Amino acid sequence: MGKITGFMEYKRVNYGMRPIAERLNDYREIIVLPAQEEIARQGGRCMDCGIPFCHAMGCPVYNLIPEWNDLVYNGKWQEAYWRLEMTNNLPEITGRICPAPCETGCTLSINDSSVTIKQIELAIIENAFKQGWVVPRPPSVETGKKIAIIGSGPAGMAAAQELRRLGHAVTVFEKADRIGGILRYGIPDFKLEKWVIDRRIEQLLSEGVEFETGVHIGDDLSAKYLKRTFDVVLLTMGAGAPRDINVPGRDLRGIHYAMDYLIQSNRSVAGLPVDGEIISAKGKNVVVIGGGDTGSDCVGTANRQGAKKVYQFEILPKPMEWGESFNPSWPNWPQILRTSSSHEEGCARDWNVLTQKFTGKAGNVESMHFAKVKWGAPVAGKPPAMSVDPNTETALQVDLVLLAMGFLHVEHNKLLDELQVAFDTRGNIQTNKRYETSVPGVYAAGDAGIGASLVVRAIFHGREAAKSVSEYLGK
């Protein structure tokens, strides 16, 4: 273990961020890692717990956190990388964008600030890339089995790498023009610059993973063809169907799904052509409906585009404000007020806000009408009752409305129709513990199977599904 009394001697030092004034001028990554010595010292805060809750309950991909904390503290960066690589195919992604339930699960956070697990992870993998330790690991033997993976997001990439390394021929189909799925076009550069993904794709390519981009299965290729050509089809298409809002005025211009907005922005940041109507926040009053991470990404993007004013509304009550460094709900994810870097950049946030309608002129949205709601006491087994406070009905002048209220499930598209996979009650692709869908030889993993969730969870499911698929093929 790092240092027996490290947690008592060293204070937590997290990564820094570029100054707001500076970062608003560009889309470059905003976090700044401390010096390597500081990061190593932070590893010394790890207590090497008898039960590492960070690893066992916190981290969805079960990173071997105490092991690499110790190695980093002892300056064994390459071995740390090796241990990190054992569980996580995309640590450079999770090290940047994961909400880090490991840290809220960290045993130190019972009564102190947690170990800076996420930044240590990032430091390990970035250092590994820098040192040239991240090398392709192509299989030594080919099995001759062919696998089609549909969707190149985190689940697809993780599964592709794992399956390829086991010697299978893997083809990843992506409907967009570039690889990465939500990582590529869903997450703004200021949180995840795209070279990070490209760098990893390089490795996958060197290992022999084949990518087919711009292929819309169902339209460009038939499901039948897929099933005929490949031994297994693995669906990792994410949960792309956004939740809509059904209020009067929804069809006015200027009201968009957050993902449409973010994809456009990401494409233009990447210097790529953008289809259809340009959605820009420049000089506008922007309302983001939905208080989650996607909403937060919209806020940051809008501010960078030069929005006049940015609002973010959430229908649920404002979470508890929590000024302490420890986790009040340890080891679980605490429901507390979180302020993201995007929020810090300028945003008016409110909670208990129910959108009632949009009004506008000439088909363009001009006002958003809303009221505050009250939430009843929680009743076991039922969603809490909500009531509108009629005295609070207000209108706000808006030019752009971004709907970031989450996702329903996988997009029910033609491919799934043709494959005839069954869905669960929530509209996700129904799978069993072994990631098998109702159709033999067809597997599903990631958000497509469980609904929208964390990138890190998608990686885990991608890996696990790969194991299942390989076992199936080995029989």
Next chain:
Amino acid sequence: MKEHGLYDPIFEHDSCGVGFVATINGQASHEIVDDGMTILKNLEHRGAIGGDLKTGDGAGMLTQIPHLFFNKACKKLGFALPAFGAYGVGMVFLPIEEASRKTAKKLIESVAVSKGCTVLGWRETPVHPDCLGELARDCMPSINQVFLTSSAGLIADALERKLYIVRKCIERLAAAEAFSLEDLYCASFSSRTIVYKGMFVAPQFAAFYPDLADDDFQSALALVHQRYSTNTMPSWYLAQPFRCMAHNGEINTLRGNINKMHARESTLSSELFGDEIKDLFPIILQGGSDSAMFDNVFELLELGGRALEHSMMMMIPEAFGPKYHISEDKRSFYEYHAAVLEPWDGPAAIAFTNGSKVGAALDRNGLRPARYVITKSGKIVLASEIGVLDIPAGDVVEKGRLAPGKMLLVDMQQGRVLSDNEIKATISRHKPYRRWLEKNKIELKGLFGLPGPVKVDAESLAIDQKIFGYTLEDVDMIITEMAENSQEPVGSMGNDAALAVLSEKPQMLYNYFKQMFAQVTNPPIDPYRENLVMSLMSFVGREGNLLDETPQHCLQLKLSHPVLSNDDMDKLRAINTRGFRACVVSLLFDPTKGPQGLVAAIDSVRAEAESKVDAGCSLIILSDRGVDRENAAVPALLAVSAVHHHLVRKGKRQLTGLVIETGEAREVMHFATLMGFGASAVNPYLAFEILARLKETGRLSSMLTLETAIENYITAVKKGLLKVMSKMGISTIRSYKGAQVFEAVGLNEDFIHEYFAGTPSRIGGIGIEEIARETLMRHCGAFKLSTAEPANLDSGGSYNYRKFSENHLFSPEAITLLQKAVRENDASVYKSYAGLVNDIGENLCTLRGLFKFKQAAPVSIDEVEPVGSIVKRFVTSAMSFGSIGKETHETLAIAMNRLGAASNSGEGGEDEARYIPLPNGDSLKSAVKQVASARFGVNSNYLVNSRELQIKIAQGAKPGEGGQLPGPKVDDTIAKVRFATPGVMLISPPPHHDIYSIEDLAQLIFDLKNANTDARISVKLVAEAGVGTVAAGVVKGKADMVLISGHDGGTGASPLSSIKYAGIPWEIGLAEAQQVLVMNSLRDKVRLQADGQMKTGRDVVVAALLGAEEYGFGTASVVTLGCIMMRKCHLNTCPVGVATQDPRLRKKFPGKPEHVVNFMKFIAQDVREIMAGLGFRTIDEMVGRVDMLDVKDAIDHWKAKGLDFSKILAAPIMPKGGSLRCTSKQTHDFSKSIDPMLIEKSKKTLEEKTPVTISVAVRNCNRTIGAMLSAEVSKKYGSKGLPADSIKIKCTGVAGQSFGAFLAPGITLELEGDANDYVGKGLSGGRIVIYPAKEATFRAHTNIITGNVNLFGATGGEIYIHGMAGERFAVRNSGALAVVEGVGDHGCEYMTGGRVVVLGRTGINFAAGMSGGIAYVLDENQLFDTRCNLEMVDLEPVIDEDDKKFLLGVIEKHVAYTGSEYAKQLLKDWMEMYPRFVKVMPIDYKQALERIKKEESREAEVLTMTEEVFK
């Protein structure tokens, strides 16, 4: 008694009182026989009686053939006897039933005739069975004497040998004709001696055998024995003495000794026996006790031509390590014989005789008392106690005790008493052993030299590690730690990981074995403080004929320890000198052949080994070097044991040494098992390669060279081996080798029988097929196609939790749910928690997980006993203040007191302030107070303030071991309650120094019962094979409650290998205890408690059905208070403030009493619900209803499906009037206690403090004088007691054991006469004065006046002894002042406080482990430093004025109190004498004192300064 359920008679233990009386000049008389009787009667309290409260465990007497008497008796029967020495008498136990008795007699006669003897006649020994207990009478044999002569007219030794042959033939034929030992047994068969024995307590003995009352029954010696056995089912033949000895103690290495003796038979030859030697086989008669088997070998050696004392020196050699100042010839004698015979190791006081010589010997540890007196009238008495025979003080020439390893012999032909020195000098010089050794023993040059470079190939290392199943934990936590710190890593909390047989992961074969350990019936040895008695030296090679002595016998390779470096292996391979050569047998096999391949490989390894032996190879190296894709390795342990047993069976084992060269061995347990199953040495080449790799990659600290790392690692293994051996009470590797002191858990009978014969394995399990599968899983896994970084090892997860690794009972989810449940008092969350813990589908960890409850007619839950009454049966397991913080300790106490349940103080004492209730009615007082080996904080007041006193014999996480609290953890508060000095390390010794055997435990129970008559006394045991018989012994020792702890219990700090590998699950131990107690009619007198990872109501119900009435929660209860299983208790860094003394961290303690209260209530409710389903209304109804338990039928686990729980679930044999639970109470016999009288006479003093003086005559049966009286003082006046000398008691005579135990302030006990063991045990402030009778003429200061282990655990008070004390004087003294005129070995051991002044000689190892207090020793010949253990102390001259003043003062007091002439003389020459004193000063203690002084002076300075300011 036959095997049943988990009961197996092989686990029976016995112990006892032993002694002899003899006339030195050999003059036979009836008086000696009478004296023998008297001794027996006075040793009665050292024996025990059975469940019927009448049947004794056995007593007996060995005398010379009473020729006069037999002449008379035989004449009456119509046949004449020849002269004394020309005939033999067989004392034979035959069937009562006439027909079979006739057959038996015929058998004896025909054998006698066929072997050339003439039967002169039979005599039915007259007996009076009326006096016997019912149990004894029911199985009483017919006791007969057969008189016979040699037809060839042989006399003397030749006749004796003939009789020996005849007897062995009778025994063999009897066994062949299906006579059991109960039906045909020769108690003695000799022309020299005869044994009268049976199932009695002493007083019944004389009445039973009227022969002994006849005046013509004369003998010059009477050797007697009073037995205390763990069983109660009478077995007449197991009573002692045996044919030539009586034994107080236990042979721990028995299994190995038997195997080796068996193998040796093939090479035995002797001119004395000629062809008839074959008639002697088997030398060791099966079915006997350890003592009986010892007797078998002892008589062979003696009749084989060696002198009686020579034979004894071979079997029980004294320690001859470098620390002992002994003659070179004697050292050579022992070393030579180390190559001939392994020691029969274990605590032993043995009295032995061949009719003309009688003697006694003590083993090297000297853990049994043996006191002797030689009289002017030419008599010698030796016994476990002094005072067994009344001898006028004026008649005494010498009073002494046998020191460790020493012998005493009376040669009645010479008419002399021979001292140890004389005996051994003669024997060790009667052959030129030293020259023989010099010429013949092989000591390889450079062997054990500094290890050279180790070559590593990173790639193959990576593969080899996987083949041999290494995990990151093995490398990081075990190997690295051993190399860095030269010792095994320490961990904390218990082992809650799945049992090997329940694990999904492939397990190493070692993981299926559990170390056995000594508890109660024999003590563990202290491998740290008393390691000078231990030895890792051994000889390997070809043994010679045991009955011969030649120079070639020691033509063997001497290994100073058993861990061989790679260089050593090269040397061994190359060895070829004087016919000594080594051969390698490869352990590789073809992995593609599957399990059958392994079976075939073992067969061929065995055959190859045998043929190499036949070809003259003296050393076989089993090697798994060369594993690769095509070559898998036979598991090393399997290979070693298979070859060992094969060679034993073929009678060839003694012809070769076995060395194992393996990549498997990495941790101490691996080495221990390899040695324990037959290897002489181990080369862990892969561990060395790993160290080399760690060095290369910079993972070892830069200060450490690879050579040092390897040396450190080897040192760690050596220390670990000593520890494992010591746990079982074994001192030398020579006898540990092959002793098989392990129990298997999860291996099936066929497998054990074939490869590990003789190892207990009681629940079946996997066999060779699954072992092969596990081996191949590892092997193939290493070559599985993978692109992952090859250097990556699996995390492990058997110590620290890892997802997808070993299951642990406490998963992170379970902890989270449990804490939520108790904090929010939410029963539904508790349910989810319990569901998770009980779910074996996901988390199969324990045997009980596989049990299910049978269907029964349910009752309404309203009819079931309420929660409030069930919780009263719950306790929190012992956790000391010190291991856990103050807040945790007190919160547990408050919670359990609120429930009317009990918390347990643990062994760290308790602050007296906690005895006063809080204003809100809460109490911080622990209801259960523990009395553990260090006796921290144990004084009269502590004992009085408790409902239960618990003697901790063993702890689940580290049975057989002590512990230590490092100096920095000993803060002011802890030091205060433990009566220690802040900042000074505190050590708990492995053994209780007042419990070396079962009768000692009975004595401690008696002491505690005296110290608090209202408290119940409990004894904490840890489950292992045989714990049931131990429990039976404990109940016979009058314990009110027995706690059976599982192997998995928690700990504040313990070596990882002990946490993992010692002890077994409580399910087995509890079931065994229940079965044995029920069948022995003892269950009704005692309550049973169980603990060990109990977590849910289901666990409680399983425990109840298996027989427990009470249930303990350790880990779970601290988890409710916030523990999150950091497993860092030993580092003082518990981040939640539960198990730390760091004030910064203690502030973080989140626990509340309500949390524990809620938990206990949830459990109780859970229990109620299950009970309702099972139709039980009360717990009492449920206890012991094992018939309600069943095994889950659908076990499809590939390993667990082989388990067989029939022995656990067997219903005990229910005797008439038996009970499944406690229905009555122990009866305590205080009839010989004088304290009630003392209390009566002190009534006024106790009430009004008016001083009183009392006089009383005492004898050795009056035990524990003063403790009960002290309790009265403490109850009334607390620990302060009464003013000095308020109660003065003058005793005259010989005081029994524990004189002045826990004596409270204000009481003075004066003794004119002698005292036995444990004087001043736990002395709590009173004063003891002991001096010889006024009329004595011997020189008091050179004679022993008190026994062993005086002042053990004393916390205050004074003692003045005019005379010498025995071994371990003032051990663990933490506050008393003592003046004594000489002490035995190990004086002031583990002392932490107080002052000891020794005015004369000390034995060896003085001040071992002494961390506090000061001793002053008169060092007249300037050799004291050679006898002092200087590890922790410095010796200083007495120059300081304070010291001089102190010394002078106490010696003056000593003179005043005892009238010591010797001390008077010292005072007279004071200016001459005081410079000869040395001051023994513990180093840490000195520093601590200086620190305290400095702080005081600093405070003083601060004070003056402030005052100045204020002026």
